Amino acid sequence: MARTTDAPYVLDAQVGFLMRKATQRHLSIFAAHIPDLTPTQFATLAKLYERGPTTQNALGRATAMDAATIKGVVDRLRARGLVASAPDPADCRRVSVRATAEGRRAFEGHARAAHAITRETLAPLTPAEQEMFLRLLARLG
Amino acid sequence: MARTTDAPYVLDAQVGFLMRKATQRHLSIFAAHIPDLTPTQFATLAKLYERGPTTQNALGRATAMDAATIKGVVDRLRARGLVASAPDPADCRRVSVRATAEGRRAFEGHARAAHAITRETLAPLTPAEQEMFLRLLARLG
């Protein structure tokens, strides 16, 4: 006899499913505003712009990317000339990554669009709700 | 209010970045509870369990997956015997997908864990905050 107290599993009410759908909508908004860069690529440029030259793995940690993932992102950015990397003279294991002039221009040229993306993603909520949502969301990271 | 200067772009305060980190944490929790199925695979089984035989593309829409994505998921589930597909006699274009007995057992065996995953993902928030968060999140999908 099944336990009558078991709540049914409703997929559309699960956090994971709702987050996946919200992320999909956000990615769609992002692509509409910045078609030539992916969110992770832009995040990487933003962090380099903010911190200057950074070790590849540290860059991955700063952008919440796996070592294997940040490598692919840096590779693609380097192939497009937005980023350059050089071995760290102090530590042969390390690779120092920096944004090129073109990379910095790319970030600056998209900064306004980036703000618009955040605004548009949160647009269904009132300003008070937006602040509340971001506060709660940050605690789930 | 006239803005004379652009607000700085702080990556760690952007919705997209916070959602990515929250999703990463959720995926980690999911993998710890259900190591033998991915979230999309489990979602697919859940929908089939709830709706019975479903067209492949309709299944994709119900689980928020691209036609190309749901194909891969169904392929892998079928390779493991959790799902079976047959051509729809009424419409030769369609493929009807259904859960096998083993697939239904897999879903039932993980239903409790699935609830635990949602609980654990939301654990950093109070019950009132959890409800608020889900309500706001649903409006961003």
Next chain:
DNA sequence: TGGTGATTGTTCGTATGCAAACGGATGTTG
């Protein structure tokens, strides 16, 4: 009935994302 537009599933290419295993370099400690 015949054509046209929409739907269905497939394939390809690109880009995350993570686990695991690996070799090399560095630093620490006994």
Next chain:
DNA sequence: CAACATCCGTTTGCATACGAACAATCACCA
């Protein structure tokens, strides 16, 4: 100084994701 643990970057394998293009099929309507 030698053994060891740790960190760094790389590679491979698997699994999402999506856009775009495509062929087959269906539905509708002139």
